[in-house]
Amino acid sequence: MSLKHIETVFALVDCNNFYASCEKLFRPDLTDTPLVVLSNNDGCVVARSKEAKKLGVKMGVPLFQVRELMRQHGILAFSSNYALYADISQRVMSTLENLAPRVEVYSIDEAFLDLSGMQQLHNLTEFGVTVRQHIQKCVGITVCVGIAPSKTLAKLANHAAKTWQQTGGVVDLTSKTRQRKLLALLPVAEVWGIGSKLSKRLQQLGIDTALQLADTAPEFIRLHFSVVVERTVRELNGESCLALEEMAPTKQQIISSRAFGERITDKGQMAEAISEYISRACKKLRHEQQQAKQLTVFLRTSPFSDKDAPYSASKSVALERPSSDTRLFLAKALQLLDALWVNGYRYAKAGVMLADFYDPGVYQPGLFDEPRMQKGADDKLMQLMDTLNAKHCHTIWFASQGAKQEWSMKREMLSPAYTTNWQEIPKVR
């Protein structure tokens, strides 16, 4: 066996109907029941069980548009329960880490595995089947596995495994002939990185299938599109351009925003909401062990309403030096709100964004900047807040966040926190 030529091979493991499957995990009575999971505010459908898909509920539709269909067929709806999904996700990922040496957690329900060199030792399809069985047994979640020499092809292999039942949920796409056969069957919009805008432009050039895109000269694509699309073309031809990234890269921005459960017309309520978002964003920032120098606040009315006057505005400000102190950002955010707020609109959504991050202690202050007062004291207070809130769940908060939060989002069909709250742990009888 030669070690000289180890071929790159990726597997993409993707959970089937992830949020819907999580909701069913602790409800065996719902095994064959059609159900959907809703976005925040119970606004639209973000996940569907296979039964709900069959009944024609489309991904992303607003709930009110499918209410009638759901009533007719007895389709259940659940508010999204991210604490539950994150916990199940973590179990899936740690199971994968036991099966493969290098794992990239790509999203809450997907991971890439590096299988390079494994071809000589295992039958890759068999390996995929093992992964599938193992996750089914250990976590109770069904996954599909796509195997190929590039991430983009592995995505397509996974798509094939999901689409065609007779694959048994595993597709090995390492052979060139199989690659071309599959690519010929798939519309170009199915390719990872080709969204609706790009696929329209490609179709205008006569490129309709994934195979036609693969067979277009990369130089031509570079000229008419971008380096990103060029990379996609190369990846479709089995040339791996996107590496496995095991270490999560450090964040570059943190956003906290929400559509309101009810429209806001009162500035005081808006100030409460902004304060809440600042508090969440800063907590995330401290969790990342980062400091930020830039703050943006934005507000807007609903873009869907034609009777409400539209208004959308954002403003940014740079701090004198990076910080992760909630109080500092709170003061700045409320100043920005003063500048942004216009009376008379029915606001539907607002948010804050932190950016321009530094590692604590790395920032070089200007020569004439004032020396920082009481170094360390603020950090301790913030740490204390985070610790108390982690232990006792929202014990202390800033007065400006408000105690009632009448504007906060709707979650009227929430499942219990089966795995993350002792009070709600499932009982076996």
Next chain:
DNA sequence: TCTGGGGTCCTAGGACCC
């Protein structure tokens, strides 16, 4: 009445510098 949230990367264009 009711339409998510949180990210990334790339490009174009302007300002500014030498």
Next chain:
DNA sequence: TCTGGGGTCCTAGGACCC
């Protein structure tokens, strides 16, 4: 009369992803 050009930094906006 002819009136440079290349580099860098920043920002806004567009496109994509799950």
